[in-house]
Amino acid sequence: MSLDRAARERLVRGLAGSVIEHADELTRLDQAIGDGDHGLNMKRGFEAVVATLPDLADKSLPEMLKAIGMTLVMKVGGASGPLVGTFFMELGKALPEQPSRADLVGATEKAIDAVKARGRSEAGQKTLLDVLVPVHAVLAGGGDARAIASEAVQAADRTTPMLATRGRASFLGERSIGHMDPGSRSASLLIGAAIETLELEVNR
Amino acid sequence: MSSSGPGNVGIVIVSHSPKIAEGAADMVRQMVGDAVPLAWTGGDVDGGLGTNVAGILKAIETAWSPAGVAILVDLGGAETNSEMAVEMLPEGRRARVLVCNAPVVEGAVIAATESSGGSSLAAVKRSAEEFYA
Numbered sequence: 479m480s481l482d483r484a485a486r487e488r489l490v491r492g493l494a495g496s497v498i499e500h501a502d503e504l505t506r507l508d509q510a511i512g513d514g515d516h517g518l519n520m521k522r523g524f525e526a527v528v529a530t531l532p533d534l535a536d537k538s539l540p541e542m543l544k545a546i547g548m549t550l551v552m553k554v555g556g557a558s559g560p561l562v563g564t565f566f567m568e569l570g571k572a573l574p575e576q577p578s579r580a581d582l583v584g585a586t587e588k589a590i591d592a593v594k595a596r597g598r599s600e601a602g603q604k605t606l607l608d609v610l611v612p613v614h615a616v617l618a619g620g621g622d623a624r625a626i627a628s629e630a631v632q633a634a635d636r637t638t639p640m641l642a643t644r645g646r647a648s649f650l651g652e653r654s655i656g657h658m659d660p661g662s663r664s665a666s667l668l669i670g671a672a673i674e675t676l677e678l679e680v681n682r
Numbered sequence: 683m684s685s686s687g688p689g690n691v692g693i694v695i696v697s698h699s700p701k702i703a704e705g706a707a708d709m710v711r712q713m714v715g716d717a718v719p720l721a722w723t724g725g726d727v728d729g730g731l732g733t734n735v736a737g738i739l740k741a742i743e744t745a746w747s748p749a750g751v752a753i754l755v756d757l758g759g760a761e762t763n764s765e766m767a768v769e770m771l772p773e774g775r776r777a778r779v780l781v782c783n784a785p786v787v788e789g790a791v792i793a794a795t796e797s798s799g800g801s802s803l804a805a806v807k808r809s810a811e812e813f814y815a
Contacts, residue, residue: 515732522728551766555726555734557759560766596762646758 479676480576486542487535489675493546494524496671497664507660511647515556516660523554523562539577543570557645558661561593561606562668568592583618590614597644604642604654606661609633613669623677627670634658634666691797691806692719692745694753695790696738696760698731700724706754706787710794717798721745733760738767742779750778750803752810754790778803784810 481489497504497520505517527534527549534542547567551559572585590610594600601611609630616629635658642654645661693710697703703724710720721744726732738753745751753768755761764781771779780803782789789810796809 513731515726515730518730519726519732522726551770552735553727555732555759555763557762559735559759560762564766596765 479578479582481539481676483535485675486537486539487531488678489672490527490531490534490542490546492671492675493668494528496667497521497524500663500667504660504664507658507663510657511642511650511654512660513556513646516558516664519554519556519558520562520664523550523559526550526553538575540570540573540575543567543573546570557597558606558664561597561661562664564592564596565589565610583614586610586614586617599644602640603644604637604640604647604659604662605644606659606665608637608640608659609662609665609669623673627673630666630669630673634662637662689749690718690747690800691749691793691803692721692742692747692751693790693794693797693806694738694741694745694751695720695722695724695786696733696741696753696764697722697724697756697786698733698760699756702756702786706790709787710790713791714794714798718794719745719747719751720794733763735763735767735770738764739770742767742771746775749797750780752793752797752803752806753779753781754784754786754793754810755781756786760786780804780807782807782810785814788814 501517501521504520505514508514508516527546534545537545543566547563547570551563568589569585572588574581599605599607601607612633613626613630616626637659639655642648647654695703695706703722707720707722721741723737723741727734742751753764755764761781768776768779792813793806793810796806
């Protein structure tokens with residue numbers, strides 16, 4: 479897979495747009511079981527990322543991902559900043575400039591491990607890992623773009639009946655059940671946007 | 683009960699609320715005066731409730747001591763952002779900054795009191811964590 483400068487810019491705008499357009503929804507989800515700042519925080523972070531265009535897209539894919547991660551770490555705030563920022567930074571560190579599918583599988587696994595370490599968390603605790611881990615399994619298992627995007631949506635849905643045992647929602651105990659995890663939703667949106675952009679590139 | 687101030691372990695207070703962070707710092711100053719390097723930070727980059735890495739890095743710089751810095755945090759994001767900030771420090775400083783698993787207000791006062799007696803970073807962290815364990 480090779481992304482030229484224009485494609486890298488489309489990828490950035492696609493990622494940012496997915497979160498910014500759904501900021502209100504993310505806020506509503508977070509108001510139900512958290513502190514209600516997830517939409518605003520993610521919007522602020524991705525607006526800051528977009529503000530680094532067009533220079534951002536001049537960088538190679540790995541360098542661009544690292545820069546996105548650093549901006550998110552510095553601007554998002556909340557636990558999401560370090561978690562989502564770490565994912566992008568580690569992905570950038572692990573990916574070559576023109577990654578194969580196997581490179582993508584390996585690099586996303588490393589990035590997910592880094593998120594686990596940063597949050598001292600595993601899948602099953604009602605966090606973004608409950609989207610990242612199953613989506614990675616579909617990617618590693620050879621799933622096509624549609625299967626990956628569909629798993630991202632379904633995995634976020636599956637957090638609704640889960641009991642939160644990590645993050646602010648864990649304070650609510652049983653009352654966290656019945657609400658979708660906002661971090662899973664934003665991860666799902668980002669994956670959906672990435673798949674959409676990359677699929678267009680493959681079919682271009 | 684203060685020894686040579688600049689040589690004592692520094693204390694950084696990180697809260698989602700700048701008012702809590704500042705108030706806790708006031709309580710620390712009341713206890714140890716200027717014997718301990720001290721800094722606080724709170725709020726997101728827009729001034730709302732939250733924490734941010736840049737603010738934490740600046741506070742670590744302000745409270746820097748050759749003996750190290752102990753960070754006291756409130757809820758989840760404060761801890762995650764503090765750990766992120768520590769990793770972003772120059773390599774030589776990274777091992778000399780520890781995030782304490784202690785209540786932010788009580789922990790800050792206990793940690794600062796321990797520090798003001800000239801204790802090591804490990805001892806300062808242990809005091810803050812053991813008091814409420």
